[in-house]
Amino acid sequence: MPSPAIRTSAQRATVTAAMDAIRARRSQIMAAHAEAIYDRLTDGRTRYLRIDELLAAAAAVYPGLVPLESQMAAESTREQADKEGYEIDQAIFLRGVLRSPVAAPHLLDAMLRPTPRALDLLPGFTRSGIAEMEAVRVERRDGVAHLTLCRDDCLNAEDERQVDDLETAVDLALLDPSVRVGLLRGGPMSHPRYAGRRVFCAGINLKKLGSGDIPLVDFLLRRELGYIHKLLRGVLVGNSWHSPYLGKPWVGAVDAFAIGGGAQLLLVLDHVLAASDAYLSLPAAKEGIVPGVANLRLTRFTGPRLARQMILGGRAIQAGEPEARLLIDEVVAPEEMDAAVARAVDRLGGEAVPANRRMLNLAEESPAEFARYLAEFALQQALRVHDADVIGKARAFARRRA
Template sequence: MTTAAALDRITADAVAPVPGELSAARAQLAAVAQRVDDLLQTLPAPAERSPLHTEQAATAKDAARSLRSRFLAVHTEAVYDELTGGRRARPRIADLASGGPTAFPGLLPTTAQLAADRARPQAGKEGHEIDQGIFFSRLLASPGAGRHLVDSMRCPTDRALTLLPGFQRTGIVELRSVRLERRDGVAHLTMIRDDCLNAEDNQQVEDMETAVDLALLDPAVRVGVVRGGPMTHKRYKDRRVFSSGINLKSLHAGQISLVDFLIRRELGYINKIVRGLLVDEHSWRHRSVEKPWIAAVDTFAIGGGAQLLLVFDRVIAAADSFLSLPAAQEGIVPGAANLRLGRMAGGRLNRQLLLWGRKIWAQELHARLFVDEVVDPADMDEAVDLSAERLDSPAVVTNRRMLHLAEEPPEAFRAYLAEFALQQALRLYSEDVITKAGRFSAGARAEA
């Protein structure tokens, strides 16, 4: 069969109505997806395709994605019920992403397809993560499945449960990118990626969620503090840095994952800082364990670092520090910042930050919309200790719960994340993001 004939058949089958009976719809999706995979196998690798081949691949993938979206519009709840054993299980998004291809062939990329893409730079990938974006967007948009999924992602991770006895005994856990230490009832989470100015990647998201889980699970911890550690970078040697945002070198290399980084970050450790750990879903009193959190900002909080500041109960900044949210410059969606900025700053300032790349210094008047206290860099330790002492109160815990309920209702968060999952997937594979990440990586290599 010629490529043109194969495309015609794919397009015709993909626009057929989705059967209301799940098994028939499952078969239709599997058949179309297999034909698309077969066609792609006849083409050169993505980076080696001619303009014609690129157009043919895009047409085939777009037809399959349209069918996936319509399939989920009809069967989302049934799909989720099958993948979760009637919602008796509490799988994480990675579990759903890996189990979905077996239960529903063609709905999600297989392990082999994702592995092949991971071996390529971002510009040379097939873009299978877009199909994951469609899947999680539809799940989160569904009131029943979406609520269950968000709650499931608030459960403690297996890694944290394994490390908990040791942390309770010693008060210290050393992870690859985070050091967690308990002192006088305060959990100090120090980001220690000195090789990249605490730029976030898959590993840092994994370690941050583990550390947040441990701080919330340990009853001896009453307050959490997040701060950046001293750097070895020649420009910032021995200075603490909060965060430089997403690791654009890793993005260019194709090592930033939609599931394990971009979606997990929002539904995982950041949401746990906001709403706590789900520890007893059947309790009539408290389903979750929550604690107050402090952010201590040294030098700068850029991109994802600035996003974090929006969820803390108190933010302390060194007088010589700044924050910025260069979303338009990076080309991606800045997590849930678009949802949270509105309650902290007016529309004009939001746009100056997100669309224009404005930098706000700690001593500016506008910084007070994001920062509670500005102190001399030498006084940061004392300011953190005093704030932790002040927030160490059961009444603080209850009132922060009620504040979050009023400021960011769970349903508003879920609806935002539903759209975020799809739009961020599309952004990951957009030409402008790939070009910008490539320029950053080249500049970083030249500087090194």
């Protein structure tokens, strides 16, 4: 077959029919054997493999069940419109694992372990209190880890680099014993429209989605199972009898806007404050994708009607609206943000806060509920990012920016 972008309608129909049959069979295999497959790949759940490592192991042990590493390497060089969609097959595998009540908790724990990069940087960070990365700067001041998003040229739009840097930064803040509270805030921008102003996050980088540089495993799934889940649950540090997880309270400070993934982040933080001229939005319908785990979490804050208005209808919430208080704890004038941030982190520094936030998070979202959602999300998001609708919207966005 020629490449996907230049296939005729008849050729596309042939490929679709063949792949539908293959994927139906793979789905049946995973529904029946996910636990046994996972146990073999992890040596009876004695090895902790992150999702990329798990898929690589599956490709070696069960060729044909998931795409080969060589296939994925070739796929990564293509624009989104010219990909074969092998990520859908990876999603089928991961859906089967995450549906298993035995395999899923082990995989969640594997993703909650500190990354090797964070462990390498930790000694230097504990000494100096500073870690500089391309997308995030971490600075410890008076027991507070200030995580500043610093992709100043693109309004902190999310890509694979930012996901890796943010997971590293969250790990450092959680592992450093001198840190009591974490703070997420956007830094000043060099982007012409917001030059010199702080911006929280513009959401997924649609230009990179169109160019094929937003991978399912290393961005869309790692983001949810990695640093965002660590913000909520903590980092897995051992098998202590009282808790294997080390969690800390988090404050979010929204300057200008929190769009898409930026708004999703606020749903796992313990205290959110925003400048009075800021706004929040989840433009999933406009982008054509699923807004992470917002579909699971948002209704707990807003109720079902407002959640549907935001996710299905694209409604933006201005910080000054009454409905904003469902998502934001404090709204202050832009010039008062620094003082409000200082008060917020001070309030969350109490000794009993970590235990109570852990109990609140368990009551609101159990790990089993999270795993069930992620199982379906993995497949639905993979289908969406390879759909012609999303590819067309990403291309149109890139043309507008050009």
